[in-house]
Amino acid sequence: MAIKERMSGNEAVAFAMKQVNPDVMPAFPITPSTELPQFVSSYIANGEMDTEFIPVESEHSAMSAAIGAEAAGARTMTATSSAGMAYMWEMLYVAASNRLPIVMALVNRALSGPLNINCEHSDSMGARDSGWIQIYAEDNQEAYDNFIQAYRIAEHKDVMLPVMICQDGFIISHGVQNIELLEDEKVKNFVGEYNPRHYLLNADETLAVGPYAVSCYGMEAKRAQAQGMINAKQVILDVAAEYEQVSGRKYGLFEEYCLEDAEYAIVAIGSVCGTIKDAIDNLRAQGIKAGLLKVRVFRPFPGREMAQALRSCKSIAIMDRSESFSSQGGPLAAELSAALFQAKSQAEVIKIVYGLNGRDFTVEDGEKLFADLKNIVQNGSKETEEYRYIGVRE
Numbered sequence: 001m002a003i004k005e006r007m008s009g010n011e012a013v014a015f016a017m018k019q020v021n022p023d024v025m026p027a028f029p030i031t032p033s034t035e036l037p038q039f040v041s042s043y044i045a046n047g048e049m050d051t052e053f054i055p056v057e058s059e060h061s062a063m064s065a066a067i068g069a070e071a072a073g074a075r076t077m078t079a080t081s082s083a084g085m086a087y088m089w090e091m092l093y094v095a096a097s098n099r100l101p102i103v104m105a106l107v108n109r110a111l112s113g114p115l116n117i118n119c120e121h122s123d124s125m126g127a128r129d130s131g132w133i134q135i136y137a138e139d140n141q142e143a144y145d146n147f148i149q150a151y152r153i154a155e156h157k158d159v160m161l162p163v164m165i166c167q168d169g170f171i172i173s174h175g176v177q178n179i180e181l182l183e184d185e186k187v188k189n190f191v192g193e194y195n196p197r198h199y200l201l202n203a204d205e206t207l208a209v210g211p212y213a214v215s216c217y218g219m220e221a222k223r224a225q226a227q228g229m230i231n232a233k234q235v236i237l238d239v240a241a242e243y244e245q246v247s248g249r250k251y252g253l254f255e256e257y258c259l260e261d262a263e264y265a266i267v268a269i270g271s272v273c274g275t276i277k278d279a280i281d282n283l284r285a286q287g288i289k290a291g292l293l294k295v296r297v298f299r300p301f302p303g304r305e306m307a308q309a310l311r312s313c314k315s316i317a318i319m320d321r322s323e324s325f326s327s328q329g330g331p332l333a334a335e336l337s338a339a340l341f342q343a344k345s346q347a348e349v350i351k352i353v354y355g356l357n358g359r360d361f362t363v364e365d366g367e368k369l370f371a372d373l374k375n376i377v378q379n380g381s382k383e384t385e386e387y388r389y390i391g392v393r394e
Contacts, residue, residue, distance in 0.1 A: 108168050146296075353387075
């Protein structure tokens with residue numbers, strides 16, 4: 001029987017960490033993820049976990065220690081935010097290219113400058129090409145559920161890649177919600193024991209660790225790594241289907257909300273999706289066919305599947321909580337626009353940047369954006385700004 005609880009997102013993810021009980025956790029504190037190693041260290045001190053906690057001197061060291069532990073065959077996790085992840089940048093690529101199934105809880109926060117500790121996706125989006133799988137949560141329940149599924153995805157023999165479990169800083173991490181937890185035994189059985197046959201520091205296998213990749217071989221290594229990301233798409237779906245049998249909660253690469261007959265759609269990631277759903281409910285009551293595509297998995301990017309889900313839409317707004325400084329919008333807009341073009345979509349597309357440095361996006365903002373999408377269809381797009389900010393003082 002599920003355990004009903006009231007928890008913040010950080011508490012929920014820390015509880016999932018306790019239930020998974022990995023072998024090693026190196027971590028260095030940074031707002032708003034500081035609570036995660038704090039909770040874990042308390043669980044360990046109280047005898048509720050037997051994870052080896054390694055207090056390190058920096059985030060670069062945290063990821064370096066995670067790489068070393070995972071290379072030795074130990075199930076490993078860490079947590080960070082913003083500048084902390086930027087400091088471990090070099091090692092993100094090492095972890096992915098060495099095919100190490102580390103799981104990192106990333107509490108999304110703006111990268112400097114200006115210095116800001118509030119929610120933004122600039123940290124994870126900046127690392128989108130580092131080779132890590134990226135899974136995002138809309139709320140505390142999803143943050144908990146995503147973390148439990150993460151190791152099954154990362155450690156799958158056809159994947160063997162690190163996974164980044166992302167939740168919006170303060171909005172999810174510190175906001176308290178009612179959620180359902182699985183019993184410890186169910187989580188233990190679902191995640192399973194970690195007994196890798198092949199790992200970098202296995203003394204029984206002859207392997208070169210960290211060699212210089214000469215031109216004759218380096219490209220093949222990258223191709224194999226890319227195949228792991230390609231394979232991850234189906235593995236994520238398979239793990240989610242199995243998790244639904246355990247939890248009763250259904251997950252996919254993305255969620256479709258009132259999208260089947262939608263004429264106007266918003267595509268977004270994270271906590272803003274709850275706000276957009278409220279706007280859609282209000283508009284549906286007025287007979288306006290509004291819908292949402294909520295992106296859960298950004299890496300691997302399910303572009304073809306999203307384009308198919310949006311096929312009936314006449315106009316689409318793609319929302320980014322980060323800025324690419326390409327003068328064309330954010331990273332989600334760039335990648336989904338390409339997928340829509342490939343699918344020969346005829347929908348009008350606008351690219352929205354919102355919520356930077358924690359700026360609010362309201363239900364009224366959502367309703368106004370849908371009104372803009374309706375206007376584009378009815379009156380044409382000649383006077384419409386294809387790339388724009390919402391909620392900014394111009």
